[in-house]
Amino acid sequence: MVVPAGGSLGTWNWKRIVSNMFPLLVVLSIIVLWAGITLEGAEEMLEEFAVLAVMVPTMVDMGGNLGAILSSRLSTRFHLGTTELDPRDRELWADVAAILALAATIFTALAIGAAAIDVIVFGGVIGFGTLLLISLVSGMSVAVIAIVFSFAATYGSYRLGIDPDDTTIPIVTNVVDVFGMVIFIGVSALVLGF
Template sequence: MVVPQGSLGTWDWKSIVGTMFPLLIVLSVIVLWAGITLESAEEMIEEIAILAVMVPTMVDMGGNLGAILSSRLSSRFHLGTTELDPTDRVLWANVAAILALAATIFTALAVGAAIIDAVVFGGVVGLADLLIISLVSGMSVAVIAIVFSFAATYGSYRMGIDPDDTTIPIVTNVVDVFGMVIFIGVSATVLGF
């Protein structure tokens, strides 16, 4: 594997700040969209309070899944054990592990939300609807996290930027935005808003 010239593997703080500062400005502007989306769904969230309980976990877990995959991909690039070959069984095993973890986490989120909804809010939304909302939103977010993990890691590596510096901020911010939009959209569809 040929390593591109650039800052890959260096610890020069000026290079890291020079790369990250503009990136973080752009990502901050992008993540405002998630806040605007949440603001636009205020009426639905006030009426169905269990959704407000689900939002942080939904968004956080999507970002965490992307961060896990990005870290694994970045490590493989640093070790020279991958070139993102579609026939690489280890890459597909990582994708399968992320999807399996997502299915487990988002099922647990729905069950936990159903229990909280029943105990605290009097059972406004049933388990079936919460499972649909959680799994459809969560698995969609997991797929987006996978795509952006690959894109950010490979793009950073090809540009000669250390993927460890860029992938997690990119993936978590993008997943925050798409996660919020998807969660609100799926919730509105399932609950008839």
């Protein structure tokens, strides 16, 4: 187990937390601007297919939440000393499978809700099949990215001697938000031929 020079991973020290997090949060804030720029660039498509704009917050938020769930589980296992991120660890694969199953459920429900809103509010501009395709392809792609960044952020923090509880959630949620927005806009544009 790698332990920071000043103590154990479980030691709470606000100076260490601030010194680790402040530069990280500045960099992550700049990265998140990319998502805003991507959204701005898709304004015409979102105006024409307004139901997509309704899907954006859920799409972006759920990807980060999935990553946060996995990061929390991994951080807890590191703190308890029950994992070394061995690819033969069946519990790790069970966690990954659970995240993917949860993603499939959430993004299917998103498509169903969006289709209902599309019919009721917008007169059925996009069909359910198209919304389901956009939601599942985008959502499952975001889930895979959330899994990769959860493992990378948790293991990287652990190896650097930084408490993963301090770093993983901000890293994973911000990075997945950006990728979620880019992927959702890209998949939507591709499927709708925009």
